[in-house]
Every structure is written in C-alpha cells, then in structure tokens.
Amino acid sequence: MDTLLLLVRQIRFEAVGINSYELVDPNGGELPPAPPGSHIDIHLKDGTIRQYSLSNDPADRRRYVIAVLKEEAGRGGSKLLHDSLHVQHRVTVSLPRNNFALVADAKRHMLIGGGIGITPLKAMAHQLDAAGADYHLHYCAKTADHAAFREEFAHLTAKGQVSFHFDGGNPADGLDIAGLLREHDGVTHVYYCGPPGFMAACASATEHWPKGMVHSEHFKAPVADAAKSATPAGTGIVEIASTGQRLEIPPGQSIVDVLNDAGIAVPTSCVSGLCGTCTVRYLSGEVDHQDYILDDEERGTQLTTCVSRPAGGVLVLDL
Ligand code: FES
Structure with missing residues (x-):
C-alpha cells in the first residue's frame, strides 16, 4: 500500500492566503512515521497531484498537517485544494517521503x-x-x-x-x-x-x-529554470539495460513520458524535478541533470526522468 485515505479533520486560517489542513486516519489510528522534512503527495479531485511538506511535530503520529498558500497565478493545484477540500472530506495521500532530512549528528x-x-x-x-x-x-x-x-x-x-x-x-x-x-x-x-x-x-x-x-528544498522550480526546461532539448537515446531496447527521446518529450509510452512504468508526481518519485538508476552515459533534489554523488548513478535528459550518446538505464 503506497497511499492512504485520510480524513480532513480541521482546516485553519493561518495567515494571508494560507490555510492549514489537518489530516487524520478515519479510524483514529497512528499514521506512518514522517521524519521532519517529509512531504506527502495530495491527490486532488481532478487527478492533479501536488506535494506538500508536513509541518506538524513528527512525534505526533495521529495527524499530518500541511499548509497551503493559495496561489491565484500558480498551476491551479493550491487554488483547487483551497476551493474543494473541506472538513469531513476524505483525501488520498501518498506515504511520506523525505528529501530534506535533518543531519542527526550535527552539532x-x-x-x-x-x-x-x-x-x-x-x-x-x-x-x-x-x-x-x-x-x-x-x-x-x-x-x-x-x-x-x-x-x-x-x-x-x-x-x-x-x-x-x-x-x-x-x-x-x-x-x-x-x-x-x-x-x-x-x-x-x-x-x-x-x-x-x-x-x-x-x-x-x-x-x-x-x-x-x-x-x-525547492517547492517550486526557479522561474529562469522553468523557462529553460520548457525549451525543447535535442533528441537523445536511452537503452533499457535488461532488454537492450533503445528508445529515442525526442525534443519536448521527457524520458519518463517515452518510457511510459513504451509500457515501462515509472511513477511520477511533481514532473518538475522536485520530488524524486521518477528517479531511476543509470549504468553508463552522460546526463544533463535538471532536478533540484539529487546531490553530486547521487547524480553519478541516478537521474530524475521527468526533467533530466541524455547529454549525448546512449544513456543506459538500470531498468
Ligand atoms: S516526478 Fe518529481 S522529480 Fe520527477
């Protein structure tokens, strides 16, 4: 099970344009642990999925609290959430994921x-x-x-x-x-x-x-980079290591789109290089990394397939 169906128990006005949403197990049970820095995907009614960081004390296992700024000029997710999610509604969320962990032994x-x-x-x-x-x-x-x-x-x-x-x-x-x-x-x-x-x-x-x-942790792609990623890059080639199948990544299409079209399922969420859901390991080749979450070491073996691209030659994916 990688999603949870939670009950919206409370919505609070927190600040100008910001509501917090308290999500609980409908049966009153404990929720999966969520170390500080964790986020969850919220599945909205129209199929939109958005990521929100958890703000509550991680020791409180009875609730997840997210805070959402209603952005009139945004992609629509925050507005939809503000307008359509109400107390007593049930909402599907992912298990918590953490790309922004505290360093336990830091002084x-x-x-x-x-x-x-x-x-x-x-x-x-x-x-x-x-x-x-x-x-x-x-x-x-x-x-x-x-x-x-x-x-x-x-x-x-x-x-x-x-x-x-x-x-x-x-x-x-x-x-x-x-x-x-x-x-x-x-x-x-x-x-x-x-x-x-x-x-x-x-x-x-x-x-x-x-x-x-x-x-x-970025919750939004920087404006200049968003413009850059919207610019179609050149055609690239990926190879599926387990089968040898080669797939062309045309300009304007992401690796994950091409993989999914070819029947190779790779999950996505933010499709902006922010969440890591679409991360795949690679065995050889050069990558034009466009994400905001992988560090230099991780980039040596992994790429986010929603935004990163082959940088020339054949990129062999560990799939
Ligand atoms: S789907 Fe979020 S980083 Fe690719």
Whole structure:
C-alpha cells in the first residue's frame, strides 16, 4: 500500500492566503512515521497531484498537517485544494517521503524559512526542540499577517529559538541572508526552503560553505529554470539495460513520458524535478541533470526522468 485515505479533520486560517489542513486516519489510528522534512503527495479531485511538506511535530503520529498558500497565478493545484477540500472530506495521500532530512549528528542547526517554505522547517524545529538540540529558526515573511503558525511558534519565540523577519515586500528590508551566512563555523548545518528569490539568495550566500552542511528544498522550480526546461532539448537515446531496447527521446518529450509510452512504468508526481518519485538508476552515459533534489554523488548513478535528459550518446538505464 503506497497511499492512504485520510480524513480532513480541521482546516485553519493561518495567515494571508494560507490555510492549514489537518489530516487524520478515519479510524483514529497512528499514521506512518514522517521524519521532519517529509512531504506527502495530495491527490486532488481532478487527478492533479501536488506535494506538500508536513509541518506538524513528527512525534505526533495521529495527524499530518500541511499548509497551503493559495496561489491565484500558480498551476491551479493550491487554488483547487483551497476551493474543494473541506472538513469531513476524505483525501488520498501518498506515504511520506523525505528529501530534506535533518543531519542527526550535527552539532548545530540553522533553519531559514521564507513564506510558505516554513512548513518543513517547522517540523524540524519541533523535533530539534524536543531533543534539546542547538538550533535557531529564522522565519522570513512579508508581514506578521503573512506568517503562518505564529501562535504555535509562540513558546519557541519566547525561548529565543525563533526569530521573525518581516520585509514589507522588499527583501532588502528583511533578513540579511548574506550577512547571516557569511561565516561558517565548521559545525553548523543550514537548512532553507522558500520562494525562488529567497532560494537564490540563500544559495548564493552559502556558495563558500562545505556542500554537505547546506540542505535545501525547492517547492517550486526557479522561474529562469522553468523557462529553460520548457525549451525543447535535442533528441537523445536511452537503452533499457535488461532488454537492450533503445528508445529515442525526442525534443519536448521527457524520458519518463517515452518510457511510459513504451509500457515501462515509472511513477511520477511533481514532473518538475522536485520530488524524486521518477528517479531511476543509470549504468553508463552522460546526463544533463535538471532536478533540484539529487546531490553530486547521487547524480553519478541516478537521474530524475521527468526533467533530466541524455547529454549525448546512449544513456543506459538500470531498468
Ligand atoms: S516526478 Fe518529481 S522529480 Fe520527477
């Protein structure tokens, strides 16, 4: 079983445009474990699937809580969810997956959340606080009214573990991300999640940090990259290692589309290189990696087939 049918027990208005949705087992049972940083796929009525990070304390096994920003100009998933998902509805969700895990043995953790990107970091803060870990959460938002979960953060804010930074819509008036991350002490791990401009600022500010100490999760493809991935790339060839079958990947079609058309089932979810559902191992060949989740080591043996492409020659897939 890789999906769950959950009951929407509560919907709360959390901040401007943001609702949280509490999902529980209809029979009151415990839910599968979801370490901080985990996300679930939500299957919407029209067949749309969207990923949302879990924000609740991972120790609370009786519920999953997601927070959704209604984006009028988005792909439609958040609007559909806001408009069609109501209390007492049942909704199909995937088992939790985690591409944004805390490093268990890190001495210190710095969490930086921008806007709705706060959700996985909130789950991390709950776990770190319960463990008595050395951590701090910076929460960047436009105004206090745009910051979700302020009440839930109150006790952590009172303890000095959480700082809010409101920029009024002008990032220059908000948290000095470059200044905050200018020095690294060799023991702190930094984790960040937020909108594209915020992600770019954090990526730039951590360029000189050791790679293994910087952790991030995109919930949306950066705008420039989204335009790039929409540009048809050249034709490539993949080979199925178990059968020797070769398939052409024409411009404008993804590897996973071609595989599925050929009857080789590879599951997908975000189709944006963000979730890892479509990841496949490869045995030889060059890959033009276009994802946002695999690290350099993983990219040596794996690719996300929804966005990445053969980079020339034959790409042999371990299928
Ligand atoms: S389907 Fe999400 S990374 Fe490919």
